[in-house]
Amino acid sequence: MDFNSLVRGALPTFGANVSHPGNSSTENGLPDGLLDTLSPLLGLQFNPLMRLFMLLHSLIGSHLGIDPTYILTSVGVIWAANKVWAQLYTTLYGLARQYFMASVEVSNSDDIYFQMMKWLAAQPEMVDSRSLTAETASKGAWEEEDESDLTTARVGSDGSGVYLNFSNQEAKAAPRFTPAMGLHSFWFRGRYFKLQRKQESLFDPTAGVQGTPQYKDKETLVLSCFGRSPEPIKQLLQHAKEQYYLDHQAKTIVRRPSGQAMRRYGHRHSWQQVANRPVRAMKTVVLDDEQKIRILSDMNEYLHPATPRWYANRGIPLRRGYLFHGPPGTGKTSLSFALAGVFGLDIYVISLLDPTLTEEDLLALFTSLPRRCVVLLEDIDTAGLKRAEDPPSSSSSSSSSSEDDDTNKSTQVGKDEADNKDKDKKSSPKKARHKSKNDWKVSDLARELKRHGSSDSSEKKGISLSGLLNAIDGVASHEGRVLIMTTNKPETLDEALVRPGRIDLQVSFTNATPLQARELFVRMYEPESTRSGSDSLDASPIDIKEHVLSPLPPLTPFSEPPPTPFSLSSDKDGNMTDVSGATEVDDDDDDVLSPPPSSVLPTGAKKPAPLKLAALPSPSPHNNTLVEQQRRERLTASELSHIAVQFASKIPSGQFSPAELQGFLLKRKKTPRRALEEVEAWVQAMVEQKASRTRVLSMAAQ
Numbered sequence: 001m002d003f004n005s006l007v008r009g010a011l012p013t014f015g016a017n018v019s020h021p022g023n024s025s026t027e028n029g030l031p032d033g034l035l036d037t038l039s040p041l042l043g044l045q046f047n048p049l050m051r052l053f054m055l056l057h058s059l060i061g062s063h064l065g066i067d068p069t070y071i072l073t074s075v076g077v078i079w080a081a082n083k084v085w086a087q088l089y090t091t092l093y094g095l096a097r098q099y100f101m102a103s104v105e106v107s108n109s110d111d112i113y114f115q116m117m118k119w120l121a122a123q124p125e126m127v128d129s130r131s132l133t134a135e136t137a138s139k140g141a142w143e144e145e146d147e148s149d150l151t152t153a154r155v156g157s158d159g160s161g162v163y164l165n166f167s168n169q170e171a172k173a174a175p176r177f178t179p180a181m182g183l184h185s186f187w188f189r190g191r192y193f194k195l196q197r198k199q200e201s202l203f204d205p206t207a208g209v210q211g212t213p214q215y216k217d218k219e220t221l222v223l224s225c226f227g228r229s230p231e232p233i234k235q236l237l238q239h240a241k242e243q244y245y246l247d248h249q250a251k252t253i254v255r256r257p258s259g260q261a262m263r264r265y266g267h268r269h270s271w272q273q274v275a276n277r278p279v280r281a282m283k284t285v286v287l288d289d290e291q292k293i294r295i296l297s298d299m300n301e302y303l304h305p306a307t308p309r310w311y312a313n314r315g316i317p318l319r320r321g322y323l324f325h326g327p328p329g330t331g332k333t334s335l336s337f338a339l340a341g342v343f344g345l346d347i348y349v350i351s352l353l354d355p356t357l358t359e360e361d362l363l364a365l366f367t368s369l370p371r372r373c374v375v376l377l378e379d380i381d382t383a384g385l386k387r388a389e390d391p392p393s394s395s396s397s398s399s400s401s402s403e404d405d406d407t408n409k410s411t412q413v414g415k416d417e418a419d420n421k422d423k424d425k426k427s428s429p430k431k432a433r434h435k436s437k438n439d440w441k442v443s444d445l446a447r448e449l450k451r452h453g454s455s456d457s458s459e460k461k462g463i464s465l466s467g468l469l470n471a472i473d474g475v476a477s478h479e480g481r482v483l484i485m486t487t488n489k490p491e492t493l494d495e496a497l498v499r500p501g502r503i504d505l506q507v508s509f510t511n512a513t514p515l516q517a518r519e520l521f522v523r524m525y526e527p528e529s530t531r532s533g534s535d536s537l538d539a540s541p542i543d544i545k546e547h548v549l550s551p552l553p554p555l556t557p558f559s560e561p562p563p564t565p566f567s568l569s570s571d572k573d574g575n576m577t578d579v580s581g582a583t584e585v586d587d588d589d590d591d592v593l594s595p596p597p598s599s600v601l602p603t604g605a606k607k608p609a610p611l612k613l614a615a616l617p618s619p620s621p622h623n624n625t626l627v628e629q630q631r632r633e634r635l636t637a638s639e640l641s642h643i644a645v646q647f648a649s650k651i652p653s654g655q656f657s658p659a660e661l662q663g664f665l666l667k668r669k670k671t672p673r674r675a676l677e678e679v680e681a682w683v684q685a686m687v688e689q690k691a692s693r694t695r696v697l698s699m700a701a702q
């Protein structure tokens, strides 16, 4: 059957009206006389386009044996049928949605939207969809990476030194695919779901910066399924939510205030997630066990579901505040994160030094906190919050008033500027008095203008003490949160800020004691497998002892180094020698490490039996590589504990912060014996560096 007869058969009605090529058509396949009649009328003989069309028409007709009119007719019919079908489908789908389908709308201003999108991106059905949106998905610092993705680069003219190379890590990161705008479908638990992703632009008269009108894009997901109950969609959304938080289980989410423009929308938009880091285990924070237990039990009691009723019955506002004070690098922030990890809470970090943060913003931020969370105000002493000595002048008036008496004692950050102005006036009264109008110079004028400018801006920016107190415990402040303030200088804080009710418990941090130095050492070198990844995160009651109690035996702190310092060297055969004489050494592989001197043992503790050490080869040109050294430095638990004691004995009590010790150990993180060997020189260099008050470290102090 040829094409012409096929089309004719398929289109009988059209066929009836169309002349057959053999008997009633022209050579061109057009009806008899049609072109002859129309051409002079339309002037077609002279139209080059028309002539070209006729030429093509005759070529197709004669060479392919197909009547071009039929082709054109078929295309038209298919196009029309498609249009009719699309219209029909839309009408039928609309009717079906209205009467036989349930649907749920999710707006992108809600967390569920992001949870659903993340889930959809992980569904192969969706990824196979033909209409997708690609997004760049970079991995966070704490996300697992495939080590096979890593490349290495050789460095050095002699080819030595193989280093990791991350130059193409972004190129290797797979994009994330989400459903594009439009209609999609997928199956979930044996059910067929329809998904419509749509976007519309809304005009918001106050959306722009400084309240200017702006168009805002709003996205919506419409999820629907067959049946009159929306239950399957609810289950789907619940599932997506659970999957989303599965990823967050052993993580602590850190949030900071959003940018100025976003903060205007309030609530969910006030805060933005800045990190999702693995939970910091409480055991990794080296702090007096008693202090740890105190704060853990206090927080546990406060967060108990029965507590709000207890507080309400007694008319006490449900708030709890803690002040962590101590020198820099002693673990204040670390403890805050560990606490958030133990209780499975998110951390909301606010910097009062943020120049864009106004008191209204701060208030709004506190009111948009979730029911339970940790709010961290770091280095509160640096925020310039002062109590006004004098009655507030016009320049120091606070933008918000409070019902609380304390809040009237406020000063703006930047009041120093105004004080300087006064001082200037006092120091040169004569100058000011005798200066006639004509004495003014351009430079004076410029200085005055600068002063005015800077004092104006300082009045507008910054948080006053009253503003902070309002936010912490004003009427609108959210109840149920845990507030942690950290400071290096507790004595400089205003008493209104630390009064009971605002600060309920203070935790003091100090520079490392030998006990803490030992614990830090053990934590640094203990084998990976024995270290607990995270604290328990479910809502079941926590076992405080399990979180706190260190597995290390108690140690009596000592103030002086032991009389026989532990020092290792090795002979040319690689055998260990204790040059101090504290270690017995023999020539075979069963080297013996003598127990620590009794001065470093707990009072009344029995001196342990000598420990056996595997023979350690000496560093030589052949085996002096880092890997080799690390292999040699592998320790058993008892060896580690033993060396830790030796290490601690060389750390003068209260002189170095845990952060400093950690820094020293980190540089020798796989070579504990080297750390022990080098610690004395380091201590000496550090002491000298501190005495000279220089910030530049010598090589020995690193």
Ligand SMILES: Nc1ncnc2c1ncn2[C@@H]1O[C@H](COP(=O)(O)OP(=O)(O)OP(=O)(O)O)[C@@H](O)[C@H]1O
Binding pocket: 284, 285, 286, 287, 326, 327, 328, 329, 330, 331, 332, 333, 334, 335, 486, 487, 488, 509, 657, 658, 659, 660, 662
């Ligand atoms: N007590 C500690 N136990 C374990 N690690 C500690 C301790 N103190 C400090 N560190 C380590 O030192 C680093 C700095 O600690 P952190 O930020 O908690 O100190 P900080 O007291 O908050 O300092 P700052 O006052 O400067 O903010 C962290 O990496 C932390 O692991």
